[in-house]
Amino acid sequence: MLELKDVKFSVTDAEAPDGKAMRMIIDGISFNFERGKFYAITGPNGSGKTTLARLIMGINPTTSGSIFFEKKNITTLSITDRARAGIAYAFQHPARFKGITCRDLLSIASGKTDEDELVEIIKRVGICSYDFLDKHVNSELSGGEIKKIELATTIARNPKLAIYDEPDTGIDLWTIEPMVYLLKKEQEKYNTTTIVVSHNRTFLEAADSILLIRDGRIAYTGDMKGVEPILMDLSLCPFGEFLEGGKNAECFR
């Protein structure tokens, strides 16, 4: 239902001596996401996971390649049009506002203003307190609280394709299992194609398929069993990149 064809994203490299060299951030990703499946995207920090999600949502423009959603080429569509077509994205670092409450955000996300219906939505994401609706989405919210609201606004859209960018960061340990359960339930009930960017084992285990991104490319796709040794390897030597290029250093792995 979502097909990426040799998608690339590059930026001008500020550190290049002539200031003109390009830096590839997404370096030719092709993949076909099937309807109603649950995908996990993982990979080291800075490997391009968020950038890939932003390319799908239309926040970043693709440098080359194309994106098809339900067989339609959406490569040049705006964020708005992609949202209206049924794509939703829960940001890794959600925006904070002045003068905007959780109720305001949920109302535009869902198109509903009725109190009971909004309460239904926050219950769906496991928020049990009603006064949450009148909380201001400003800098006073805790990191975990704002991630929950972000999740709620995404689910409130009843999207065909939902992308969650590290929904578990800042969330207390005991809420992660229920969150996985919640996203699985949404996926099953509404046949939502679900993509979760995560470093968390629980999410990886819940996925039908895992994509491992490294240096802007897909380094592996498959299940937990296959990805585990690679992840172990990556974590053994987190400075591998630097050491590999060094003359006097060696990385044993």
Next chain:
Amino acid sequence: MLSALDKKLLKAVANLEDIPKGAYNIRKNGKLMGREVSANIIIDTNEDGTGIIVNIKPGTVNESVHIPVIVSQAGLHDVVYNKFIIGKHSDITIVAGCGIHCGSSESQGHEGIHDFLVGRGAKVKYVEKHVAMGAGKGKRDLSPTTRVFLEEDAHVEMELTQLGGVDEANRVNEANLGPRSSLLITERVMTDFRQVAISKNDIVMAGQGSRSNLVSRSVIKGNSSQDFYAVIEANAKCFGHIECDAIIMDNGVNQTIPALKANHPDVELTHEASIGKIANDQLTKIMSLGLTYDEAVNWIIQGFLK
């Protein structure tokens, strides 16, 4: 009788559909248009006939006074001096505001100088809205001065709004806080085209244990400009905060100058100020919920000024 235009202006400044209930004083084009007093709220014209004195008896609770001003006469510059004497332990709402309708090329304006003497333990909510409309090309000026004296344990909340149509505004807010009194001012101003708005705030924390919070939100569109000055001077152990945020759109210009003066070692004074465009992450978030760019801008601004 109220004309259709009067009604429109009253609705805009005081949210009134018709003549209000309770005490009121409506001033139109520099003259008294209607007045009603209540058992606890007395309104008199002052000695030299330049304004009114509103006297609220001690212990008056749950009552309101409406004192809207309408200026619809071409070329008129109306100046008014009003005084509010609020008896101790009363709890009241005062709705003021001025609506200008300009139909010609002559300039029109209103200058309201309001003094508040807020008695011990009294609670006041003051709501003031400024609106200008009409197809005329004449300049519309609205320059209010508000001076508030809070006796001990008094509490004042002021909501000051100017959301468009005013070409030139020079606002002055002054306050003097007695022991344990508190003051909350929220000011919201939106300017567009070549409009100019200046707001000067001087708050003196005279009494021990007093608290003040000044919140200003500005939206500056077109080629308009806004200057915001705020000074909190603390002369006793107290708590004071200034928070001013300005969103700039188009070619708007803004100057925001908060200042804190401590003349006592036990003061706690803070300020936060920000000027900038609407943040990109806010816009992308709202667009990802299905709004267009323009809709998202509007939605964010409306929330900001709410």
